[in-house]
Every structure is written in C-alpha cells, then in structure tokens.
Amino acid sequence: MSGVALAHALNRGLRAALEADPRVLLIGEDIGRLGGVFRVTDGLQKDFGGDRVIDAPLGEAGIVGSAVGLAMAGYRPVCEIQFDGFVFPAANQIITQLAKYRHRSEGRVGLPVVVRIPVGGGIGAIEHHSESPEAYFAHTAGLRVVCPSSAQDAYDLIGLAIRSDDPVIFLEPKRSYWLKGPLQQRPAPAPMDAARIVREGDDVTLVAYGALVPVAVEVAAVCAEEGRSIEVVDLRSLSPIDDDTIAGSVVKTGRLIVAHEASSTAGLGAEIAARVQDELFYSLEAPVVRVTGYDTPYPPSRLEESWLPSVDRILDAVDRVLSY
Structure with missing residues (x-):
C-alpha cells in the first residue's frame, strides 16, 4: 500500500x-x-x-x-x-x-x-x-x-x-x-529499540529522529550532488538508544552530526555525542557536531523557521566536520 x-x-x-x-x-x-x-x-x-x-x-x-x-x-x-x-x-x-x-x-x-x-x-x-x-x-x-x-x-x-x-x-x-x-502490514517489524539506516554513505554520519529525518535525507541528497556522501541514521528509539547502529556508522565515516528540534543543552544530541566520544574517540576524524533548536523558549510562529534546524544549518555542520 x-x-x-x-x-x-x-x-x-x-x-x-x-x-x-x-x-x-x-x-x-x-x-x-x-x-x-x-x-x-x-x-x-x-x-x-x-x-x-x-x-x-x-x-x-x-x-x-x-x-x-x-x-x-x-x-x-x-x-x-x-x-x-x-x-x-x-x-x-x-x-x-x-x-x-x-x-x-x-x-x-x-x-x-x-x-x-x-x-x-x-x-x-x-x-x-x-x-x-x-x-x-x-x-x-x-x-x-x-x-x-x-x-x-x-x-x-x-x-x-x-x-x-x-x-x-x-x-x-x-x-x-x-x-x-508506503505502508505494509509486516509480520515481523524491526524491533522497537532498533535504529534504522535510511540512506547509506561514507563521509559523514547524520543522526536524526522524527520530523528531522526527511530534512536529513534532503541534506544527503544535496551533498550527493556535490560529491559528498552522507549516511542518515533514523534513531527511532530515544530510550534505549541503539548504540550499535550508531557506532557501526561512525566507525565507517569517522564523522558524526546529530540533529534534533529540542534545545541543545542536555538534549539527546549531547548524550549521543558523549557516548561516541567515550567509546569511539580514536575512530573520529572530527569533533561531534550538534544542530539543534536554540536554548530559548520556543519562539512565536513567525520566527520558528529560523529557530528550527534547517537544511542550510545542517549543511553548514557538514562543511565544518569535513574541514578537519
């Protein structure tokens, strides 16, 4: 269907x-x-x-x-x-x-x-x-x-x-x-706590969830036109976090960006960055970068597009991690 x-x-x-x-x-x-x-x-x-x-x-x-x-x-x-x-x-x-x-x-x-x-x-x-x-x-x-x-x-x-x-x-x-x-009634769906590789790539791992996954896919498409390969990981489960899927991707790419709408401080991106730095420090070619909402209350609707992580903001993060 x-x-x-x-x-x-x-x-x-x-x-x-x-x-x-x-x-x-x-x-x-x-x-x-x-x-x-x-x-x-x-x-x-x-x-x-x-x-x-x-x-x-x-x-x-x-x-x-x-x-x-x-x-x-x-x-x-x-x-x-x-x-x-x-x-x-x-x-x-x-x-x-x-x-x-x-x-x-x-x-x-x-x-x-x-x-x-x-x-x-x-x-x-x-x-x-x-x-x-x-x-x-x-x-x-x-x-x-x-x-x-x-x-x-x-x-x-x-x-x-x-x-x-x-x-x-x-x-x-x-x-x-x-x-x-598309929607299919599958007899054995992926486990509830498993992340999903949405798009494979070799240069940068981009982790997102919810509404930012389509944005991440758009970022990957723009980067592909420029000869840069982005692997998009849909977290799906925010607790527990599928460390193995993220780790496998980061070992392959050597670079990690985490994007989410919530404010930066003490958000899920901080937790993922800490885990990767702790376990995979020697696999990283660049610091982990977060692209998030700002540390302010959510703004009035006329300003929200400037507050939310966008394709351009994530592309800027791609440029940063690939500059090392």
Whole structure:
C-alpha cells in the first residue's frame, strides 16, 4: 500500500490493536466523537464504542492516573495528550508512577501503558503547542521513548508499543502527520529499540529522529550532488538508544552530526555525542557536531523557521566536520 499519511498509519495501527486485543483501551481529550485534534483516532469510537475509546475530561493527570489503575487491573491503555506542552500536568503520574512501579514491585506488576504525545514545531502553532520534551522522559529510567518518522514506522511502532509490557512514551512529530509514504502490514517489524539506516554513505554520519529525518535525507541528497556522501541514521528509539547502529556508522565515516528540534543543552544530541566520544574517540576524524533548536523558549510562529534546524544549518555542520 502506498501514499498513506503518518496520521492515517497511526489510526490503522490503533485499529489493529483494538481488534486484536480486547484489553486495549484508548483514553484522551476529544479522541472519540471528534477523532482527536489531528484526527488520529477518527472513526474508532464509532466502531469500538465509548467504553474502549474514551473521551476524557480536561485533565492530563487524571488521564494518565486512570491509565495506571487500568493497567494494574489488566488492561493495556493508550493515552493521548493533545499537545506536547500539555503533558507536564501528568509528569508526576508518568515519572513517579509509570516509570517506577515495575521496579518497585520487583517485576511482579507491569504497567503496559502508552502515552501518545504530538511533539515539535513547524505548524505555526501558538505557545505551548510546539515543545520537544523527549529529554525529560529519556532521562527517566523505566520508560521507553520512541519517535516514528514515516508512515511505516508509525504503524509498526504503535503496535510494538501497545504490545510492550513496559510503559512507552510515544512521540508523534506534528509536522509529519500528513507526510505520505508506503505502508505494509509486516509480520515481523524491526524491533522497537532498533535504529534504522535510511540512506547509506561514507563521509559523514547524520543522526536524526522524527520530523528531522526527511530534512536529513534532503541534506544527503544535496551533498550527493556535490560529491559528498552522507549516511542518515533514523534513531527511532530515544530510550534505549541503539548504540550499535550508531557506532557501526561512525566507525565507517569517522564523522558524526546529530540533529534534533529540542534545545541543545542536555538534549539527546549531547548524550549521543558523549557516548561516541567515550567509546569511539580514536575512530573520529572530527569533533561531534550538534544542530539543534536554540536554548530559548520556543519562539512565536513567525520566527520558528529560523529557530528550527534547517537544511542550510545542517549543511553548514557538514562543511565544518569535513574541514578537519
């Protein structure tokens, strides 16, 4: 199947999970009759009923807190947070309950909860609607954090996340919701914690995730016209990080650029750079370079294109690492 939007792939993945397992429930604000702000859950309440696709009151702490109780009772709830900036009222439930309970119970009780969060900028939204909160959750032991970049990955990862016995923070790049791509129902998708080589190359490794993967591919295409070969790695899993795939690429190229929308300080790029410097110092031909959002609050929509990592900013980083 070709030409499926990422949002529609998520819808199909959620539908497949609801059909396959009666323990799967969806809960969130406006996800039923409205089908969600981005229409990801469109039509699911009509087909599966209000007891399995639940329109919740306005209260993220209650949504995730209810999911914790449901999971302890044997269900597999999938929460939707309307926008990234609205997840913080539920931080207590996510960080002190979801992330800790399996460890606290010595493995006897799991919390198979998925928390879906639309993330990132590029859609001209107002304040608190374009955040990149991934580092908060990747820093929290006990949570898995994933972020698809394509329709196929969205479909595969949402199914894997719902079947996981660990709590999963599922980040959905908003500006990629209507990005279309091929979709197949594969019996054995790539593991949830595996990175993906999107485009092979020999001169520079470029690691990205979510909405910046298509930008990275565009950078690689521009560089190819100039005789420079860029290997693009889609991280997919932000916690745990697939160190082996990144290491294999860096050993081959000797140079690494990490790009993400979140601010630079203490972001995922810093963690990846530290790991590579620690383990592969003698394989590097140049310092690791990060291309990120700036260390400021997310700007007004008229300025966001200057704030977000762009093709030109990443090309400048390519020039820097190849100048050594």
